[in-house]
Each structure stands twice: as structure tokens, then as C-alpha cells.
Amino acid sequence: MNRESFAAAERLVSPAYMRQGCEARRSHEHLIRLLLEKGKCPEDGWDESTLELFLHELAIMDSNNFLGNCGVGEREGRVASALVARRHYRLIHGIGRSGDISAVQPKAAGSSLLNKITNSLVLDIIKLTGVHAVTNCFVVPMATGMSLTLCFLTLRHKRPKARYIIWPRIDQKSCFKCMITAGFEPVVIENILDGDELHTNLKAVEAKVQELGPDNILCVHSTTSCFAPRVPDRLEELAVICASYSIPHIVNNAYGLQSSKCMHLIQQGAQVGRIDAFVQSLDKNFMVPVGGAIIAGFNDSFIQEISKMYPGRASASPSLDVLITLLSLGSNGYKKLLKERKEVFSYLSIQVKKLSEAYNERLLHTPHNPISLAMTLKTLNEQHDKAVTHLGSMLFTRQVSGARVVLPGSMQTVSGYTFRGFMSHTNNYPCAYLNAASGIGMQVQDVDVFIKRLDKCLKTVRKEQNKESNVSGVDKHDKTEDVDVEDMDLKLDNVLLDTYQDSS
Numbered sequence: 001m002n003r004e005s006f007a008a009a010e011r012l013v014s015p016a017y018m019r020q021g022c023e024a025r026r027s028h029e030h031l032i033r034l035l036l037e038k039g040k041c042p043e044d045g046w047d048e049s050t051l052e053l054f055l056h057e058l059a060i061m062d063s064n065n066f067l068g069n070c071g072v073g074e075r076e077g078r079v080a081s082a083l084v085a086r087r088h089y090r091l092i093h094g095i096g097r098s099g100d101i102s103a104v105q106p107k108a109a110g111s112s113l114l115n116k117i118t119n120s121l122v123l124d125i126i127k128l129t130g131v132h133a134v135t136n137c138f139v140v141p142m143a144t145g146m147s148l149t150l151c152f153l154t155l156r157h158k159r160p161k162a163r164y165i166i167w168p169r170i171d172q173k174s175c176f177k178c179m180i181t182a183g184f185e186p187v188v189i190e191n192i193l194d195g196d197e198l199h200t201n202l203k204a205v206e207a208k209v210q211e212l213g214p215d216n217i218l219c220v221h222s223t224t225s226c227f228a229p230r231v232p233d234r235l236e237e238l239a240v241i242c243a244s245y246s247i248p249h250i251v252n253n254a255y256g257l258q259s260s261k262c263m264h265l266i267q268q269g270a271q272v273g274r275i276d277a278f279v280q281s282l283d284k285n286f287m288v289p290v291g292g293a294i295i296a297g298f299n300d301s302f303i304q305e306i307s308k309m310y311p312g313r314a315s316a317s318p319s320l321d322v323l324i325t326l327l328s329l330g331s332n333g334y335k336k337l338l339k340e341r342k343e344v345f346s347y348l349s350i351q352v353k354k355l356s357e358a359y360n361e362r363l364l365h366t367p368h369n370p371i372s373l374a375m376t377l378k379t380l381n382e383q384h385d386k387a388v389t390h391l392g393s394m395l396f397t398r399q400v401s402g403a404r405v406v407l408p409g410s411m412q413t414v415s416g417y418t419f420r421g422f423m424s425h426t427n428n429y430p431c432a433y434l435n436a437a438s439g440i441g442m443q444v445q446d447v448d449v450f451i452k453r454l455d456k457c458l459k460t461v462r463k464e465q466n467k468e469s470n471v472s473g474v475d476k477h478d479k480t481e482d483v484d485v486e487d488m489d490l491k492l493d494n495v496l497l498d499t500y501q502d503s504s
Contacts, residue, residue, distance in 0.1 A: 031046060032057070035054075039124070041330065042327065043330055043331050043332050045332075046327045055320075058089075058111070059089050062077065062092065062107070063093075064077025065077075065090055077092035088316075088320070091111050094111065094315055094316045095114070095316045096312075100307055101138065101308075102119070104116075115139075115316065117323065118322060122294055122322065122326075124331070125326065126294070129258075129263045130260050130266075131296070133267060135298055136304070137303065138303065139293070140294075144174065144254045144279055145178040146178065146181075146293075148279050149181050151306055152178070152184060154309045155219055163184060164186075166209065166221065167186045168189045169419075171419065175221075175223065176415065179221065187208055188417075189204050197365070197368060198231065199234065200238065202237050202241070206241055209241065219276070220247060221250050222249065223252045223254075225262055228373050229369070231366060232265055232368065232369070235251065235275070238269070239274050251278035252279060253266060254279070254281050254284060255285060256280060258338060258440040259370045260370075261368075262370065262371075266278050275298060276299065277302065278297065279294070279296075280293060281293050282321070282322055285440060286440075288321040289318075291318050292317075295307075337440050337441065338440065340443075341442065344438045344444060345371065347447055348442075349363065352436060355451055355455055361375055361376045363375050372435060375433060377432040377434055378431045381407070385432075388432045391434070391458070392405035392434075402436065402437065403436050403454075406433055408424055408432060410422055
């Protein structure tokens, strides 16, 4: 309702009451106006009524919601299910146009405004988390791997002779497949073991650049966030190498936006050398459904080139999700989540260290990894590899998600390339280990439950090992045993072991 509507309403309801109602609405509109004027994430989160008012105002600016609209084209925002329409707040047209994902749609002013505001808020959050020099970014409705592919395809037009991508090894399939999908040949640089940590082999990177020739290299593809014992790549040194040889540098910052350490590395790398773009996931950093990523950089024109490389229009769902989330949290709410994540990581480290020592294991010393940690499984692996994978399957069947057990030396083929020691980021890591990480949104209670279940699983695996040792060489048909709940659980674990290994 506008001023004229409120004035007309005063004939029906007391003017004093209507003025009060008008002021209440103005308080909502004031927040919306500040958002549009400043283009920054509000310090304090909005309430749901303000959010829904804003989304409703955006939706009625799209042509599919015009009263009396007559659409005679093939794409007019028609939706068969009312439930689907409500799920998307009737924002049906998506974002962008056929030639540019960031372009404004003439018949979808509301969706276009949503896209612009979301990109502006995300840029503000990137600066807030430590990359102050960033100049442009946009939300793309693809997860991290495909978003990296889009960056590589954009570089193809700038470097038509290039065939190779220099890639310090990180054992995550999408990181590798995104280069293959873009049509390039990954050049794998093995990491260096320094204590327990796996670091970037800078000498090998520069030697490979000189061997292949800078013109034949599309870019260096580095990584920040990763599973321990690997640590973030040495971005500053890599950025200097890229600047020295005039080679583009793309950073996979998948879940690094939640880490001040990872964001600091990107900021420093851009200051001392060259970083062309860095890509981060929406779901991992903002707790929204899977399906979106942010492509950001320090050269406004290059980021625009990437957005223009996206073919066709795009879904607005990832942009809508992150917009609602950021407006609900506000910058103060998001900063609080980042602070809590650091505290939970410290708590997780302490608890895993205590538990590991109770079983004659140890927490790997990986101080340069701010998100992930690992504890050794040497005593389990001494007898048989099966004990290690059995532990992983037990955690999986007991609803512990995200933890990974890693065996050294295991082979894995990805897109025709065979990796030795896959998941450990190196050919021969010295020991088997178990990973855990503290991602944004994780609570202290999650750590307590994880430690309790891990402790129980370790006890059960040890018990099973002792049983096998005791019955070695004895005719099992001559033995009678009581069947307890743990024995039944072990049988279930063995049945589901293959399921766990496939999921890893």
C-alpha cells in the first residue's frame, strides 16, 4: 500500500490507527531502501516479514506476474504447479539473457534486480572476510567444479595455443575433472612432505613452466581449502611465478571463504603477484542447497568475460537462496558464524588429540590447515587394511557423515589418469589416517557426538581384531559364542562396507 491507499483507508479505519500502520510499513521499506542504496549486507539480519515483503515486491515486477499479461512466446514464466511457483516466490524467469548471465532481462525487472543485489551482497561479504582488493564477482548456478570449467573456457579464447594446466595435486575428483571437461591436459605437481604436512612443490611448478613454455600453459590451478594433511597452496609464491611468466592463475577456494587464513592468502597473492579469479561454493560457505558458486576476481573486465561465456539464461534459485540467507543473518550474524567455526575447530582438535592418544595414535601436526585435521590409524593398519576401511564403514552406518578414512597407496583412476595413494594427496603418505573438519555451522554438540561414536567404533574394531587373533589356528566349529548386539552390528558393517567405499 502507498500513501494514497493509506489516505483512502482512513475513511474506513481511524486515521490514528492507519498512521500507526503506515509507520510500521515504512520501517520495512526503510530497510529495503537502504539495501538498494548501499548495496551492502545489512549489519543486523532482517525479520521474515521484511524479507517476504521485499521478495513479493520483486516478483510483481516480473512480467509473468503482471495483471492482464498476455504472453505469446515460448518462455513466458508459465508454471504448472502452484507449489513450485510458491517455492520460487513466483520468480520464474531466472537471471541473465542468452548472451550474458549478468545482463538485465526486459521482462523480468524483479529477477534482474535480485541478481544485481545478490552479487553486490556477496562482493561485500568477500571483502568482509578478508579479500579487500576484490573488484567484481557474480553468483553462477553451478557447483565449484563446473564454475572452474567456465573460467578455463574463458581463458581458452585469450590463450588459444595453450594445452596444459599446472595443477598442484589435490585428491578431489571434481577439481581434476573440471580441467578435463574444459579440454585441457592437467600437469600434476606432486606435493612435498614437510613433517606431517603436504606443501606445494614450488620448484617443480617453475621447472614445469620452463619445460612446457609459458605460451603452452593455460593457467596454474591452485587450491586453498583441502583435507589434511594437505595444506593450502603457497598462493603468494605461485602468484609471483604466474606474474613473472605472464601465466593466468585460477584459485579453487571451494570452502575457503569461511576461513580467514584462506582469504588472507588470496588477498596477499593478488597484492604480490597474479590471481585472475577465485571460485567458492555457496553451499559450503553459506549453508544453502547445493548448486551454486561465486566467481570473483581483481580485474573487472575478466570477470565480465567469464559471465558472458555462460551460454543462455540461468536459474535464479542459488541467487535467491544466498540473498535470503545473507539478509536473514546480516553481516554480524555471518561474522558470528565464522567466529564460532574457529572455536569449534579448536575444540575438535583438542578432543581428537585426547582420543587419539588414548588409542596410541596421534593427531597429525597440520597447523597450516585451518579447517581440516587428521588422526593416525597406525595401530589398526598394522594388522590389515580391512580394519581401517571397517572403521570407516562403522562410522558411516552410525550416521557420522564427513569423516574419511584414508589408506596409503590405494589406486584410483579418474578420467583416464591413475593416481597412487588417492585421497591422501601424495603417492606414499607414511600412514593411514582419519579426517574430520569443522565447517561453518558445526556445533560443539556435533563434536561431542562424533567423539563418542568414534570412541565406540574404535573399541569395537579393536575387539574384533582381538577375536581374530584369539581364534587363529582354532577350528571355529568347535567354538560356541554368545551373539550380542555388537556382533550383529559388525555383520551389518561388513555388509555395508562396499557401500561406504563407493561413497568415499
